[in-house]
Amino acid sequence: MPKYALIAAGGTGGHMFPAQALSEALLKDGWRVKLSTDDRGARYATAFPAEVSREILPSATTARGGLTGKLSAPFKIASGILAARRAFRRDRPDVVIGFGGYPTIPAMSAALSMRIPRMIHEQNGVMGRVNTLFAPRVDRVACGIWPTALPQGVTGTHTGNPVRQSVLARAGAAYDPPGDGQLNLLVIGGSQGARVLSDIVPAAVAALPEDIRRRLNVAHQARSEDHDRVVAAYQSAGIKAEIEPFFADVPERLTDCHLVISRAGASSVADITAIGRPSILIPYAAAMGDHQSANARPLADAHAAIVLPESIVDAATLTRDIAAILTDADRATQMAHAAAALGRPDATARLHELVTELAA
Template sequence: MNIVVSGGGTGGHIYPALALIREIKKETKDVNFLYIGTEKGLESKLVTRENIPFKSIHITGFKRSISLENVKTIMRFFKGVRESKRMLKEFKADVVIGTGGYVCGPVVYAAAKLGIPTIIHEQNSVPGLTNKFLSRYVDRIAICFEEAKAFFPDHKVVLTGNPRASEVLHQDRIKGRISTGLSVGEPVVLIVGGSRGARPINEAVLKSLVQLGGKPYQVLYITGDVHYDEVKKEVELIGNPKNVVIKPFIHNMPEVLAGTDLTVARAGATTLAELTSLGIPSILIPSPYVTNNHQEKNARALSDHHAAKLLLEKDLNSQKLVEEIDRILLDEQKLNEMKKASKQLGVPDAVKRLYQLMKELVDGKK
């Protein structure tokens, strides 16, 4: 089977695509992949680094205000459609899946117009503009949250979960702890603000360091590369408690998550897929700076089911942060109840479900 994958712009669109490709490759050799993205996007680096065939088109997103740039975007879209049709024909694509971002628009639309089976994968509880547009043309719409169903034609929707969830399963809990310098015995709370970090979370943690130093648990604190030097200067003045490990970034997140008992994080779709797959309770601090406030809606999909505590950024301070960590991590019954609730929301077989969906669509075209 020849599978074309398209997704770009942010890691939330790219990492599920890469997870899908990696996991399918593990299961079968009788498959070829082509990834279509943008040359300047993050996907061009991440995809080529994994030796996945990569081609690019030029496309930009629409401005929300009336602008001459939107006219140029429409012209780029139709040019992207023509280029995508050529690439799809050359590759002899059997099926095309878009995982989000502007680049999916022309690629998936081109496939639909050529009669090639198409799927879009929506990671968030509230879909973006591109997937809303494409939902009219594709054969199937794969979702990760039940809440997303209301935005799409009901007969096309399939709950598959996020492929990233499949990658975090079967990780070694002890190995994950040792890799970051944590001890094997005491409980661990992971605090992370995303790949680039989040200043409000960093500020709250820095003000909490002295308090955290006296707790009977360990803290793995990921600052983000952008903020690391600034944080380290502050830590030198305050002092670094022995039970707090500070890192700028970790590349083995699935492994590290396996060794975590509680996570404090933003509410990106990929993060939540990983947490629920492993059944990890969380304190979610949604970014208020995202389109349609989708992170808060993602977070509520967990907090409404008692799998997470929702803490809005405007309510975040050092005292509140420590209180919430203690309330969950130091109450064994509460912790176990949240673990169970989190695990029940996980959809760990996402890759198998998506691959089966692809095969059904391809077989149906024959």
């Protein structure tokens, strides 16, 4: 009879992408897999394989929402835990894996109360609230960013953050350092934090020396409401630029770029290091626990990236750092190699191995 894994993940892409990668690996190995989430999380799960069954459980958070929402949250969570326990009694998982977010609370709580083998995967360098709650109460803690700030007494295993197959296909691709020809600059940022990049990057690029500007090809991911002004900013500076709210081919663009300017979300850092490219990282200041700064720190320490805190970054500083990398082929190459050395293209396999050991 095949092993059965229950994967619990919250309602953001940052939680769902690694959960999806693990589910795909387990299915290939003959496992039966179920995803436990809430209604919001289900909207982010459309790319999961059809073989993954879904279990929608009520859950909530007391961290946001109005007074009514805060008061009702404990009752929703309790209802979800009871539903999870009933489901586990009918069909007991061999292992339960949580990827963070409040929708994981019912399944992880039920696994704890029923003494089912359980583990969590933390994507960021600072552990989220729900994973912090469960970290001392699980059998394994897998970490995407290393080192990860863990609760006292908790030991973690560095697996890395699983990346998409389209990224894996380009892992460690040879880097073409900047020279006398075209220069490719990629600008990507999470939806919440993209506005600052749209405010600063076009002005910084416009101030670059003319020899760089005339050879520059910019691909800039900007929110729809910022599109027109970003297009106008590049056009007025005479810079060739492609502006879209979302690039479906980010792995290909990462492979071809000489430099990437990005937020420091866990998935972005995983993609940049898997492929191995020089970067300028601007951590999102409003991220909970300042976890994006923690995500960026290993790259800064390895000289794979220049990290500019949002509180101090301005166009002039960014202009200086873009020029410093694009005019120094040796430095750019060293940064690319340092980034690739931090990459964990085998993160899914490492995570799969932990799950298999725990289920045994």
